[in-house]
Amino acid sequence: MKRKILLFVLVAILISSCSKERAIIRREDKLIGVWEIEKVTYKRDFGLFARDITDEYAGDVLEFLPDFSAFYDDSSLGATFSGSWILLFEEDEYWSEDGNVSDLDFHLEANFYDYVTNEDFFFFGDIDRLTRNKLHFEMQDRRGEFRFKLRKI
Numbered sequence: 001m002k003r004k005i006l007l008f009v010l011v012a013i014l015i016s017s018c019s020k021e022r023a024i025i026r027r028e029d030k031l032i033g034v035w036e037i038e039k040v041t042y043k044r045d046f047g048l049f050a051r052d053i054t055d056e057y058a059g060d061v062l063e064f065l066p067d068f069s070a071f072y073d074d075s076s077l078g079a080t081f082s083g084s085w086i087l088l089f090e091e092d093e094y095w096s097e098d099g100n101v102s103d104l105d106f107h108l109e110a111n112f113y114d115y116v117t118n119e120d121f122f123f124f125g126d127i128d129r130l131t132r133n134k135l136h137f138e139m140q141d142r143r144g145e146f147r148f149k150l151r152k153i
Helices: 002-031
Strands: 033-044 061-064 069-074 079-096 099-114 119-130 134-140 144-152
Touching: 002 079, 002 099, 002 119, 069 099, 119 144
Parallel strands: none
Antiparallel strands: 033 061, 033 144, 061 069, 069 079, 079 099, 099 119, 119 134, 134 144
């Protein structure tokens, strides 16, 4: 009996870990491609309203490649910056009527090297929505929150 219980627990662990791995791979597959920034808003901490700052990102394009390299094309500078990306996840457990439920929260981390100013810049945020043609994510800075909406080209 103990052997059956141990076997059941091991199988359950393996199945749950495989499903997490598959969920990450599916998200990565959806992220790979060329994305145009459609809309960007910024809301200061404790602010009432978000400000539309889409003009600052007008025409900018992000490209995520399968080898985890990335490119950021800044149309206002007429420059393309290379970098890398990774998709991270965090397991969020919460209580529901059916019992304890786990959910995966996905985070995008993309860093680029700006050869014009010799600095790195980052896109690090929580993914709110990721489909084959839409990407919504939130990114924090010291004073507030950015919300990005991108569409696949």
